[in-house]
Amino acid sequence: MLPRAQPVDADAAQQQQHDETTARMNSIIHEIRTLYDANTPLFTKDAIRKVGEELERCRKDAVDGRSVTLQGINGVDYEVLVSLPPIQYTLSEEQHVGGSTWVIMYNSIEHLTTERNVRTFSPNTAYLPMIIATCTRRIKPHPEENELHASSTEELGKAFHEIEQKWKTSEYYDKLQAALATVKTPIVLDKVIGVALGPLIIRTLVNRRSIIQHALISAIESILLQRGVLSVSSGRYVQDPVYTQRDRDVLCSAGFTILDDPQAFLTLDDSSILVSINPDIPVKQIVADICRPSIIIWPRKYDSVYQPIFFEGG
Known part of the structure; x- marks a missing residue:
């Protein structure tokens, strides 16, 4: 007779996964902080140039799920998928979309070393000072200072x-x-x-x-x-x-x-x-x-x- 399967505690399993992800995130944050304190630069012209070349390829050949190679502050290359932007944004009166389909997202040391939502944390992008992303710019106009309108x-x-x-x-x-x-x-x-x-x-x-x-x-x-x-x-x-x-x-x-x-x-x-x-x-x-x-x-x-x-x- 086969042994009876033990019931799975879904909440306990979810909490364990949450704790493991949190521990990994904190470990990566500590590593990044250690590298930065040892004067490892977040940005170099060579790294910026390479990301710019990847960005240009995205713009010239718009393919959903394109794989790009980006280097982390730890010197490791990571393969990251770049998706096509949404076809249409729902904009409020304070939002404005610029002229580029994709932009370079420059991550500060504060961003890289701040604990994030476990659900959105990705070890594949955690080390990256630069990411290619789609972007909506939310802009707060100052009507009292901007009384001029232009339609052309x-x-x-x-x-x-x-x-x-x-x-x-x-x-x-x-x-x-x-x-x-x-x-x-x-x-x-x-x-x-x-x-x-x-x-x-x-x-x-x-x-x-x-x-x-x-x-x-x-x-x-x-x-x-x-x-x-x-x-x-x-x-x-x-x-x-x-x-x-x-x-x-x-x-x-x-x-x-x-x-x-x-x-x-x-x-x-x-x-x-x-x-x-x-x-x-x-x-x-x-x-x-x-x-x-x-x-x-x-x-x-x-x-x-x-x-x-x-x-x-x-």
């Missing part, structure tokens, strides 16, 4: 010019001139790069804050050109995956060169000026690892109004 590229370009000219008559522009009047660099600089400055327009509402940040790039270039700190062949570069075609058209007309992610970080070097006012990616940690720009303009603390919602593949 021409109207947006006009609004850009008007806001820029008005800003140049403000006390903030005078303070900028005074601050830059004392700047000295050991070498002549050759580029001003803006990262994550935001979209110029949210639906039909002109984004005044973003336009002023872009105007800041132009002003820095103009002032430092006159002082000989920047070379006459210098350029203005900006990168933000949230740019739509209207944004790109207006910025190109205003003399900016648009860089696709992650080209801004690959272009950044010691002869650069970096401007990143309110980023939704860990720009400070990326820059600390990859280079030392001669001039950096960024906030003293993180206080982003741009909140990305990432959808990881795989």
Whole structure:
């Protein structure tokens, strides 16, 4: 006679699995923290370049379930599946979809070493400082500061010019001139790069804050050109995956060169000026690892109004 099967305690089995996953997650977090404290960089230009190449392949050949190779902070390569983005997003009035199908999700050390929901934890992505993901940008407009509306590229370009000219008559522009009047660099600089400055327009509402940040790039270039700190062949570069075609058209007309992610970080070097006012990616940690720009303009603390919602593949 066969022995009677013992009943399975589903709750106990589930709790055991939960405890095992939690223990593994905490072990990985401890390993990452140990590596980081030993000065292992999260980001290198070589690693950023490789992720950028994978991103470009995804964009050129949109295949669901594509396998990409990404390197973890532990030096191990991981195969990760990248799914096609949802065909349609359900957007609230505070959401805005940028011009890219996929983006690079840059993970800060805080993100990598924070305990996560066990249900969504994946050992295959836990070590990764960068992941290719689809993204919806949730943006909080400031109607009291953005009273202009634009329904065409021409109207947006006009609004850009008007806001820029008005800003140049403000006390903030005078303070900028005074601050830059004392700047000295050991070498002549050759580029001003803006990262994550935001979209110029949210639906039909002109984004005044973003336009002023872009105007800041132009002003820095103009002032430092006159002082000989920047070379006459210098350029203005900006990168933000949230740019739509209207944004790109207006910025190109205003003399900016648009860089696709992650080209801004690959272009950044010691002869650069970096401007990143309110980023939704860990720009400070990326820059600390990859280079030392001669001039950096960024906030003293993180206080982003741009909140990305990432959808990881795989």
